[in-house]
Amino acid sequence: MKTSEILEQLDQMFPDAHCELNHRNAYELAVAVVLSAQTTDASVNRVSPALFERFPDAASMAAAKVSEIEPYIRSLGLYHNKAVSIHGLAEGITERFDGKVPDNMKDLMTLPGVGRKCANVILAECYGVPSIAVDTHVSRISRRLGFADPEDDLLTVEKHLRRKIPKARWIRTHHQMIFFGRRICHARNPECSRCPFVKGCREPNKHFSGNSEKD
DNA sequence: ATCCCGAGGG
């Protein structure tokens, strides 16, 4: 399947794919993105109002103790690490970046809790920088659809995607792949019966690809 | 029971 066909298909399936994290400014988005690891956007959105009422800006969160932050995000799981991360994130923003969320990859990556994936999301959402954030969904789907090879690491996957997908579509495609990964192309038991890409898929679900090994 | 939209650390 050609790249253009895949992109067209994704457009039909998820015409309005977008970041579902609620946020009013770059500070809130940066915090929300870090919190979103291993949870859903909906869960993050649930804790955001109280969290940002208590810590309306980076300075106030930096001034707090980690133990004061934890209760607000406990329901997300991994709460201790996340509290340490967003506290350090707020501290870094206030102390090293004049209270502003950095607008470039290098600086973003120096902030606690912000890896390449989160940095890319921040760049895309806050600053409109065309970017493809490669998370587990995106890398898995890229392999299955043939955008990348099985042995590629995250950075290599990102490179392939940047080369094969038109720049103007990077952000949209990223979100579409996330949606596709969550709704259909799961890691363990992909719902290949609902997938328009099964035929060209490199690692289809055994139950569908093989022949119906019926009972 | 099983899986998550990562990052940091050993």
Added chain:
DNA sequence: CCCTCTGGAT
């Protein structure tokens, strides 16, 4: 490279 951190959704 592999491990851990955690609760919630399914």
